[in-house]
Amino acid sequence: MTKRTKLILVAVAAVVLVAGGLVGVGCRPTTHPVKPADLGTARSSKEMIALLDEPGPVTLETLASADWEVPLSGLLNLDHPKAKLAGLVDRPEPIEIYFHAIEHPTRGLFIVDTGVERAFSDDRENAILSGVVADVMNVEALVVRQHLGGWLGAQRQPLAGVLMTHLHADHVTGMRDVPRGTPIYAGPGETSDRHWQNLFVQPVLDRAFAGHEPISEWRFSPDPDGVFAGVLDVFGDGSVFALSTPGHTSGSTSYLVRTTTGPVLLVGDACHTAWGWENGVEPGSFSHDRPGSAQTLAALKQLVSDHPTIQVRLGHQAPQGAAEGERLSASAP
Numbered sequence: 001m002t003k004r005t006k007l008i009l010v011a012v013a014a015v016v017l018v019a020g021g022l023v024g025v026g027c028r029p030t031t032h033p034v035k036p037a038d039l040g041t042a043r044s045s046k047e048m049i050a051l052l053d054e055p056g057p058v059t060l061e062t063l064a065s066a067d068w069e070v071p072l073s074g075l076l077n078l079d080h081p082k083a084k085l086a087g088l089v090d091r092p093e094p095i096e097i098y099f100h101a102i103e104h105p106t107r108g109l110f111i112v113d114t115g116v117e118r119a120f121s122d123d124r125e126n127a128i129l130s131g132v133v134a135d136v137m138n139v140e141a142l143v144v145r146q147h148l149g150g151w152l153g154a155q156r157q158p159l160a161g162v163l164m165t166h167l168h169a170d171h172v173t174g175m176r177d178v179p180r181g182t183p184i185y186a187g188p189g190e191t192s193d194r195h196w197q198n199l200f201v202q203p204v205l206d207r208a209f210a211g212h213e214p215i216s217e218w219r220f221s222p223d224p225d226g227v228f229a230g231v232l233d234v235f236g237d238g239s240v241f242a243l244s245t246p247g248h249t250s251g252s253t254s255y256l257v258r259t260t261t262g263p264v265l266l267v268g269d270a271c272h273t274a275w276g277w278e279n280g281v282e283p284g285s286f287s288h289d290r291p292g293s294a295q296t297l298a299a300l301k302q303l304v305s306d307h308p309t310i311q312v313r314l315g316h317q318a319p320q321g322a323a324e325g326e327r328l329s330a331s332a333p
């Protein structure tokens, strides 16, 4: 495709997006079927917190699958007084695309989110983000570090399940490397939020999930302590908790993982950036409900401030001051 044709296609895409916004057209992010999750026991946040000081049974490794660059205004609310005071302005911001591997002694190997697929390395023309969508999303700037397919091929056990933080395109970019038949879990409502931008997102997500099992939706019930919208004990043994953390998307889910070396909080895109976490500033235009995402971020930060042994893994950047080894691995020695 010539540069001129690309520019025309991007311009047409922009016009359609704006027109869609004006007339209020909205569609779902994916037409892939859903079913209720067969995992997860409702707990209170106090029950979860009571276990935090005891080491858990699982190991966790965070893998940076790709480097990328996206507008800071999407990642961070630049209208927030703290962002203004710091003089932050919109600019391309370097980020990482992660997946997290959880090894449970009896349940097996699970991943949280999916990183990027092998095709981004081997067959870019046919990668899940290609054509106009890739141009609009600046996929040219995406550099693969470790694709999910290669990593899965090197594991000694099969993948037992995928726990999604949410279903934005940059979190399902490895889904086509996941073996068919693997259970996939996500928060309630992730497939049904209607938005005009989904005119472009839906074909991507539908391709990502094609041939996969229906998405199992977490069955949250309100946290009796009112700290989170819901807390689920994923395996019923206190090793991994799913926290309902709506705002970025309505079904956004964070995971509290009790590893052999202490608790780790996988925040998901409730906070993308190191600066946002340090300063308590919620995500920007990428979020579906900004006030909701500010509330969720405050609850997560409070949890970590009350329990400083919790290691934090953010949506797309390493926390400030985290050493490479410290931030990318919490495995058994």
Ligand SMILES: [Zn+2]
Binding pocket: 168, 170, 171, 269, 315, 316
């Ligand atoms: Zn993301």
